[in-house]
Amino acid sequence: MIFSGCLKRNKYKKVMDFGAGTGDLCIELAQNKLLVTYCDIGEKLFAFARWRFLERNLSVRMINGLDNVKEYDYDCIFSFDAFEHIKDLPETIDKLVSYLAPGGSLIFSGAFSGGTLHLEENEQYNELKALDALMQRYGLTFQDKFAQFYFYKRGRV
Numbered sequence: 001m002i003f004s005g006c007l008k009r010n011k012y013k014k015v016m017d018f019g020a021g022t023g024d025l026c027i028e029l030a031q032n033k034l035l036v037t038y039c040d041i042g043e044k045l046f047a048f049a050r051w052r053f054l055e056r057n058l059s060v061r062m063i064n065g066l067d068n069v070k071e072y073d074y075d076c077i078f079s080f081d082a083f084e085h086i087k088d089l090p091e092t093i094d095k096l097v098s099y100l101a102p103g104g105s106l107i108f109s110g111a112f113s114g115g116t117l118h119l120e121e122n123e124q125y126n127e128l129k130a131l132d133a134l135m136q137r138y139g140l141t142f143q144d145k146f147a148q149f150y151f152y153k154r155g156r157v
Helices: 004-009 024-031 043-055 089-099 120-126 128-137
Strands: 014-018 035-040 060-064 074-080 100-109 140-146 149-154
Touching (some): 024 035, 024 043, 024 060, 035 043, 074 089, 089 100, 089 120, 089 128, 120 128, 128 140
Parallel strands (some): 014 035, 014 074, 035 060
Antiparallel strands (some): 100 149, 140 149
């Protein structure tokens, strides 16, 4: 797993996959003995992911929608190929950061340009300067970029 070094180095245990889709990353994280939360919307995806977790006898907490998150101390939140589809991305980043423990990481990917596939209002974040300014506004500091993956860290309080 590409993120295992980051997770081990930081001794992260409690993680969330936001926009988790079919649950692929959750499966891998749970098989690596992490405390995993699946967060997405959509009944069919949610039901399919739940079935996949049960078939593998994996303990994965499932949350339908970001507004239903009740915990606020995740060590790491992942979000892959979701941000470009989110209306009012700054509000979502603010919520995600509020769920991160101090010193926790937000690891995400996204292709903010893409014509009709992605929200036009989010195309501005295709520029690293605009993306970084958004993340800094909510207390996140750039740590690294690998391929299409961005690594940001929340400051310690």
